Amino acid sequence: MTQGTPAGSPRHHWVVRVTHWVNVVALSLMVGSGLRIFNAYPAFARKGETFCCYPFEGMAIQSWLTFGGWLAGARQWHFAMMWVLVVNGLIYMAWVYLHGEWRDLVPRRGDLRDSVEMVKYYAFVRKDHPRQGKHNALQKAAYFALPWIALLTVVSGIAIWKPVQFAGLTDLLGGYTWARYWHFVSMVAVVAIAVGHVFMVFAVDPYALRSMTTGGWSERLSPEARNARPFINLKL
Amino acid sequence: MNRREMIAAAGATFGSALLTACDSTGPARAAGALTFAQHKNETLERALFSHRSRDRVAPGVGVAGDKFPSYFISDRVPIWDAAMRGAWRLEVGGMVSRPMAFSLDDLMRLERQTQRVNHYCVEGWTAVADFTGVPVSALAAACGVDPASRFVDFESFDDGYHESWDIESAMHPQTIIVYGKDGSPLSAAYGAPARVHSPVKYGYKNTKYLTRVMFLPAANGGYWSDRGYEWYGGL
Numbered sequence: 077m078t079q080g081t082p083a084g085s086p087r088h089h090w091v092v093r094v095t096h097w098v099n100v101v102a103l104s105l106m107v108g109s110g111l112r113i114f115n116a117y118p119a120f121a122r123k124g125e126t127f128c129c130y131p132f133e134g135m136a137i138q139s140w141l142t143f144g145g146w147l148a149g150a151r152q153w154h155f156a157m158m159w160v161l162v163v164n165g166l167i168y169m170a171w172v173y174l175h176g177e178w179r180d181l182v183p184r185r186g187d188l189r190d191s192v193e194m195v196k197y198y199a200f201v202r203k204d205h206p207r208q209g210k211h212n213a214l215q216k217a218a219y220f221a222l223p224w225i226a227l228l229t230v231v232s233g234i235a236i237w238k239p240v241q242f243a244g245l246t247d248l249l250g251g252y253t254w255a256r257y258w259h260f261v262s263m264v265a266v267v268a269i270a271v272g273h274v275f276m277v278f279a280v281d282p283y284a285l286r287s288m289t290t291g292g293w294s295e296r297l298s299p300e301a302r303n304a305r306p307f308i309n310l311k312l
Numbered sequence: 313m314n315r316r317e318m319i320a321a322a323g324a325t326f327g328s329a330l331l332t333a334c335d336s337t338g339p340a341r342a343a344g345a346l347t348f349a350q351h352k353n354e355t356l357e358r359a360l361f362s363h364r365s366r367d368r369v370a371p372g373v374g375v376a377g378d379k380f381p382s383y384f385i386s387d388r389v390p391i392w393d394a395a396m397r398g399a400w401r402l403e404v405g406g407m408v409s410r411p412m413a414f415s416l417d418d419l420m421r422l423e424r425q426t427q428r429v430n431h432y433c434v435e436g437w438t439a440v441a442d443f444t445g446v447p448v449s450a451l452a453a454a455c456g457v458d459p460a461s462r463f464v465d466f467e468s469f470d471d472g473y474h475e476s477w478d479i480e481s482a483m484h485p486q487t488i489i490v491y492g493k494d495g496s497p498l499s500a501a502y503g504a505p506a507r508v509h510s511p512v513k514y515g516y517k518n519t520k521y522l523t524r525v526m527f528l529p530a531a532n533g534g535y536w537s538d539r540g541y542e543w544y545g546g547l
Binding site for chain 1: 338345366374377381432433547
């Protein structure tokens with residue numbers, strides 16, 4: 077039995093649905109323009125030094141993954157879209173807090189064990205889908221971790237935006253070079269979670285596309301009810 | 313159209329829109345919104361700006377030396393031709409009570425400041441150097457700048473290159489007219505005889521091969537700011 081969604085009410089509140097799709101657009105444009113900015117100097121080393129921790133120093137990102145056309149164009153998009161992303165994120169976080177939705181997302185005792193069970197289930201070690209609340213334990217972990225990683229992206233972004241005015245913040249992150257690195261690495265983590273999320277939507281729960289657009293949803297189509305694994309039991 | 317076709321159609325539309333968008337500058341209609349955001353950002357950046365802020369280079373970090381990239385817009389390294397143009401002078405004019413023309417020796421007799429700072433390039437790299445020169449604020453005081461002057465234009469003999477600044481950034485304690493780098497006289501590759509340098513502005517704002525410093529009532533654009541880069545370019 078999936079909790080948190082009374083019969084007849086939308087699976088996701090309209091605030092969640094709207095902020096979700098605004099986020100898709102804003103995040104895509106931020107990542108694309110950010111990669112275009114990165115391509116102006118696709119490395120981290122201070123001039124005259126080497127950098128320990130990036131194996132692809134000097135290798136440009138494929139241009140089809142970038143947005144903005146050139147450095148100045150990408151910067152214009154990046155510094156405009158950042159407000160959309162941050163304001164949208166704050167609206168979502170405020171709603172999650174005020175509406176009590178955080179109860180479906182904050183980790184609790186037993187989540188680690190449930191995550192192991194989910195992995196065992198996906199690996200065919202376990203036969204039946206573990207029981208879950210609104211989200212399974214792996215989803216919960218991803219949806220909970222995402223805002224914190226995104227927060228690191230925002231804070232490190234502020235540090236490289238104003239490394240002199242906010243010198244204390246930049247120092248806290250290890251200086252400009254490291255702040256730029258954390259900005260990049262945390263972005264990669266956000267993208268990795270987003271890619272995993274999109275894969276799971278199409279491979280396990282395509283009905284989530286409906287519940288995230290119209291809100292429409294049916295208990296009997298849940299992955300738990302369908303006993304769905306990636307590409308298995310997509311239909312009832 | 314059933315639901316499956318609908319999803320496929322929506323996916324195809326979104327996907328092709330995404331592919332068209334790749335590495336483009338985006339829809340032309342967005343230009344107005346982008347300019348609006350840039351102006352709002354500049355207002356915020358100027359509010360955040362403080363003369364108490366300092367760029368810091370961590371202890372143990374050395375200078376880039378000749379790994380410091382060299383950049384100019386002319387075809388060759390710009391070198392002041394004294395035979396053709398007379399002895400080099402740095403003119404300070406505009407809204408000042410005492411317009412002056414400084415020789416390099418004159419500049420060196422003014423207040424001298426040496427600082428180890430980061431050079432922030434808009435491309436994303438940084439380079440550290442020990443810069444020696446005279447604070448722009450000292451130059452302004454020597455020439456008696458009109459308090460009504462709100463902007464400064466730094467002009468060069470590098471094929472018309474120039475960039476204008478807000479006066480607050482120009483008066484920052486780490487904004488200096490540089491004539492020495494890493495303990496040696498500034499070389500032609502890095503903007504000799506003199507350049508402006510400040511860690512509070514991106515490299516493209518830091519005009520090299522200086523000829524004139526003009527105190528102005530209004531901003532006067534700049535080489536890269538007229539070509540799409542933010543005019544403010546502050547850090």
